[in-house]
Amino acid sequence: MFRRVLARLVHGVGTMRRFHALASRHRTDFQAAERWFTRALNLDNGYQLARFNRGLLRWRELDDWAGAIADFTTLLTQNADYVDALFNRAMTYARAGNYQSAIEDFERFLDIAPNSRWARHAYNQLDGLYAIADDLAKPLPPTESPPLLGP
The missing domain is CATH 1.20.58 (Methane Monooxygenase Hydroxylase; Chain G, domain 1)
Known part of the structure; x- marks a missing residue:
């Protein structure tokens, strides 16, 4: 005590x-x-x-994105419906560049708490993350070789 x-x-x-x-x-x-x-x-x-x-x-x-993700993951292990921890872990994943994990967390957040005060922000984040994921799935165009200099 x-x-x-x-x-x-x-x-x-x-x-x-x-x-x-x-x-x-x-x-x-x-x-x-x-x-x-x-x-x-x-x-x-x-x-x-x-x-x-x-x-x-x-x-x-x-x-310290790894530390933050560890803290939020521990909270979610203790309580799987801790929506504030889920939302903030999704934000941290997005900031760290782990877009797929961010998408999964935001989607789960919206399934659990569709009327949350953070729902609109989660939808906006998802729109951007879907666009990033779509761009990452496309192959890069071939690069042109630089012209050779010389006689």
């Missing part, structure tokens, strides 16, 4: 550090917030809000 309460206090410090980092825009401040969220998880590994906030921080501010 004490560790759970302490984890919430530590998470609160991490949240304050993140707000400070958003104002300062210093990477070291974002990294400090990440460390506080990790400390909260070390105290209570099942604390979903700390893991979710760390995933958001990793995705949006630290460009």
Whole structure:
């Protein structure tokens, strides 16, 4: 019980550090917030809000896409219908260039939560991702050899 309460206090410090980092825009401040969220998880590994906030921080501010995907995947393992984790994992996949996984997550998100406040954004993302996937499926045109210079 004490560790759970302490984890919430530590998470609160991490949240304050993140707000400070958003104002300062210093990477070291974002990294400090990440460390506080990790400390909260070390105290209570099942604390979903700390893991979710760390995933958001990793995705949006630290460009640690693999870490963010791992956090969101852990949350989805604990609760397959955690739509906010699913949406943000899809966004992270898209940013990381894993378009097929992003498409799968956005489609699943819309199946589970078609009336979500993020549904319109998911549809817009899917439109762009379908276009990218279509372009990637097309073969590239042959390149012309550069003219040879010489006598």
